[in-house]
Amino acid sequence: MSALQWRDWSCAVRVVLADDHGHHEAPTAEVADRVERVVRGLMRDVELSVSRFRDDSDISRVNGRTGVLVPVRPLTxxxxxxxxxxxxxxxxxxxxxxxxxLLAAGYDVDIDQVRRRNPGDFVPAPPTRRADWTEVRVDRGLGRVGIPAGLALDLGATAKAWTADEAAARVLATIGIPALVTIGGDVAVAGSGPAWPVEVSEHEGEPGQVVSLTSGGLATSSTAGRRWLTTMGEQHHVIDPATGRPARGPVRTASVHAGSCLRANSLATAALVWGVRAHELLAGRTSRLVMTDGTVVNSGAWAQDVAA
Structure with missing residues (x-):
């Protein structure tokens, strides 16, 4: 299996191919170029659709024009x-x-910039209303999206995971080789490949548990990773919609396997919000919960292999 890796979206992007190359080898220059163009191109398109940190993205335009249906790209x-x-x-x-x-918690620019900022330089603007996903309006026929005043969209819990799924599928379609794609803690596989070894850890680059992934997606969401300091104390990026503040429940990290990375990451993110009910609501799922006291709770096939 050959691999190539780079950084984008403030996280590591890695593509592994089930080819005839050795473990730590790079694919041929031609294959690497094709793969990288496919994945980078997809990520650029997703960024133009849903990045909160680009003024020219569709999501920024929707958030800036509340109360009306805004024309957006089909991908958006x-x-x-x-x-x-x-x-x-x-x-x-x-x-x-x-x-x-998220803005009120201080996550108003890319995470690397947030961490470099002097905490005293950020002045929070409290939300004027509670989050409510049922208020979002989508007109697929006209290609428009709208939200009422007081709300703002952030697709961080789903867009990156969908990108991993789609990238793996597009790599397979482009070069005909089974592929694994990792974007941060979101992992997706496509094609009839091997039992892919995947290292699961709370922090990027740290040692973790190695599990086998044969299909679908695996995602890890954590309150321990994307953290920063503000005058209100330490904050993180997983918001509890009920309180409007970073989740403070007993689960600090959740890893979930599902039929897609999108589904896996949705459940992993939700587990941090569900807190004490996470194990119950994930019943039947292959999952791993790390509690704030360090206790680990496994369910499904996690204790052996992660496979479907």
Whole structure:
């Protein structure tokens, strides 16, 4: 298996191919170029659709024009609809309308910039209303998305995971080789490949548990990773829609396997919000919960292999 890796979206992007190369070898220059163009091109398109940190993205335009249906790209319509489906499937825990709550917590620019900022330089603007995904309006026929005043979209819990799924599928379609794609803690595989070894850890670059992934996706969401200091204390990026503040429950990290990385990450994010009910609501799923006291709770096939 050969691999190539780079950084984008403030995280590691890695593509592994089930080819005839050795473990730590790079693919041929031609294959590497094709793969990288496919994945980078997809990520650029997703960024133009849903990045909160680009003024020219569709999501920024929707957030800036509340109360009206705003023309957007077809990809944006699809990603918003998928985010709403994830909200419904997680009983509202994975809510894409927490954009203003994230701003209030200090996550108003790229995470690397947030961490470099002097905490005293940030002045929070409290949200004027509670997040409510049921208030989002999508007109697929006209290609428009709208939200009411007081809300802002953030698709961080679903768009990156969908990108991993789509990237793996596109790599397979482009070069005909089974592939694994990792974007941060989101992992997706496509094609009839091997039992892919995947290292699962709370922090990027740290040692973790190695599990086997044969299909679908595996995602890890954590309150321990993307953290920063503000005058209000330490904050993180997983918002509890019920309180409008970073989740403070007993689960600090959740890893979930599902039929897609999108589904896996929706459930992993929701688990941090569900807190004490996470194990119950993930019943039957292959999952691993790390509690704030360090206790680990496994379910499904996690204790052996992660496979479907």
């Amino acid at each position: 319509v699809e990603l918003v609809e998928l985010a709403l489906e994830a909200a419904d499937a997680t009983y509202g825990a994975c809510d894409p309308t927490v954009g203003r709550q």
